[in-house]
Amino acid sequence: xxxxxxxxxxxxxxxxxxxxxxxxxxxxxxxxxxxxxxxxxxxxxxxxxxxxxxxxxxxxxxxxxxxxxxxxxxxxxxxxxxxxxxxxxxxxxxxxxxxxxxxxxxxxxxxxxxxxxxxxxxxxxxxxxxxxxxxxxxxxxxxxxxxxxxxxxxxxxxxxxxxxxxxxxxxxxxxxxxxxxxxxxxxxxxxxxxxxxxxxxxxxxxxxxxxxxxxxxxxxxxxxxxxxxxxxxxxxxxxxxxxxxxxxxxxxxxxxxxxxxxxxxxxxxxxxxxxxxxxxxxxxxxxxxxxxxxxxxxxxxxxxxxxx
Numbered sequence: 091x092x093x094x095x096x097x098x099x100x101x102x103x104x105x106x107x108x109x110x111x112x113x114x115x116x117x118x119x120x121x122x123x124x125x126x127x128x129x130x131x132x133x134x135x136x137x138x139x140x141x142x143x144x145x146x147x148x149x150x151x152x153x154x155x156x157x158x159x160x161x162x163x164x165x166x167x168x169x170x171x172x173x174x175x176x177x178x179x180x181x182x183x184x185x186x187x188x189x190x191x192x193x194x195x196x197x198x199x200x201x202x203x204x205x206x207x208x209x210x211x212x213x214x215x216x217x218x219x220x221x222x223x224x225x226x227x228x229x230x231x232x233x234x235x236x237x238x239x240x241x242x243x244x245x246x247x248x249x250x251x252x253x254x255x256x257x258x259x260x261x262x263x264x265x266x267x268x269x270x271x272x273x274x275x276x277x278x279x280x281x282x283x284x285x286x287x288x289x290x291x292x293x294x295x296x297x298x299x300x301x302x303x304x305x306x307x308x309x310x311x312x313x314x315x316x317x318x319x320x321x322x323x324x325x326x327x328x329x330x331x332x333x334x335x336x337x338x339x340x341x342x343x344x345x346x347x348x349x350x351x352x353x354x355x356x357x358x359x360x361x362x363x364x365x366x367x368x369x370x371x372x373x374x375x376x377x378x379x380x381x382x383x384x385x386x387x388x389x390x391x392x393x394x395x396x397x398x
Contacts, residue, residue: 192219194236200321200365205232208243209250212320234268239320241265242278256302258283265344267318271302274312277344282307296344297388314388315369317343325363332357335375343368345388352381352392 101107194201196216204210207226213219217236225232231251242250244263252259256271264278273282275294282300284290284307292300292309300309319325319342327335332354336347345368357379363371372383372390383392 188223190221190223190225193217202321207245207248207250210241212239214238237267237269239265239267239276253285256285257300257307258285272299274299274317276317314343314345314390315367315372315385317368319343319363319366319368319371321364323364325366327363328360329358330360331355332359335359339363339368339371345390348389348391350391350393352394 101111192201192203192211192213194213194215194217198215200215201213202210203213205221205225207230209230211219214237217234217238219238220233220235221231226248229251230245230248231253233253235254238252240250240252240261242261242263242265246262250261250263252268254268254270257273259266259268259273259280259282261278261280264280265276266278266280267274267276273280273294275296275298277296279296280294282292282294284302284305286305290307292307294300294309297312297314298309299312300307302308322342324338325342327338330338332349335357336349336354339345340347342363359375359378361374376382376392376395380395381392382395383390385391
């Protein structure tokens with residue numbers, strides 16, 4: 091819009107504007123002299139202000155007597171400068187005054203925190219989460235740079251939306267991991283949309299993932315053994331009964347553990363299972379307790395090592 095205004099302004103000053111354009115500019119300047127330049131409310135609505143000014147220049151055709159060229163030039167320059175200042179003010183206000191930022195530097199521990207809507211977030215090192223200061227007042231939208239795990243509090247009237255540079259992830263209530271171009275769903279259902287092609291959209295269920303490759307989204311099933319646990323303190327265990335270990339692992343990875351021919355009262359588990367793959371957790375458990383496991387989808391079956 092500013093470029094169009096500048097072009098018309100230059101044509102007017104260089105006396106190359108058409109008669110209709112000259113009349114339009116003359117009419118606009120007359121209006122400026124008859125009323126205040128603008129109001130604080132209009133300044134706060136940058137796009138409407140620009141549209142109003144340019145529409146007045148381009149489409150009004152009322153005829154008036156010409157004023158002195160110097161006075162017209164000064165008035166037009168003031169308007170042009172005002173538009174630029176308004177744009178700068180709005181941009182800086184959005185970027186620096188109306189946002190909240192959570193940052194984890196490289197080398198630090200993952201950061202776990204809760205948003206105002208009770209959604210739990212775990213931000214990995216080298217990542218940043220940005221949200222508006224009025225988050226959850228009207229909507230629930232955040233911007234992610236890097237990687238984070240979300241356990242979203244369900245709210246049907248306000249979908250939770252995560253924006254990365256390449257995709258947008260929309261959910262009602264679920265848990266999932268987001269990286270720049272990849273989304274892995276732990277529980278629930280999510281929609282992933284390509285930022286550069288809104289028609290490119292996929293729906294994911296639990297233990298499915300989407301990957302943006304060569305400009306397009308692709309979905310596939312996740313091998314549950316590759317899932318990585320969060321930094322949840324509940325995964326630090328000291329002589330816990332097997333039944334408690336079983337419940338915490340099932341909740342963490344959204345899997346079902348079945349013990350066949352094994353008494354769950356005979357086992358106790360100690361270990362720190364944070365930021366560890368499910369495969370490594372199962373291997374350590376089997377090594378310590380002399381059992382073996384098989385996987386069928388999200389179901390994991392344990393049996394004594396020497397059975398069969």
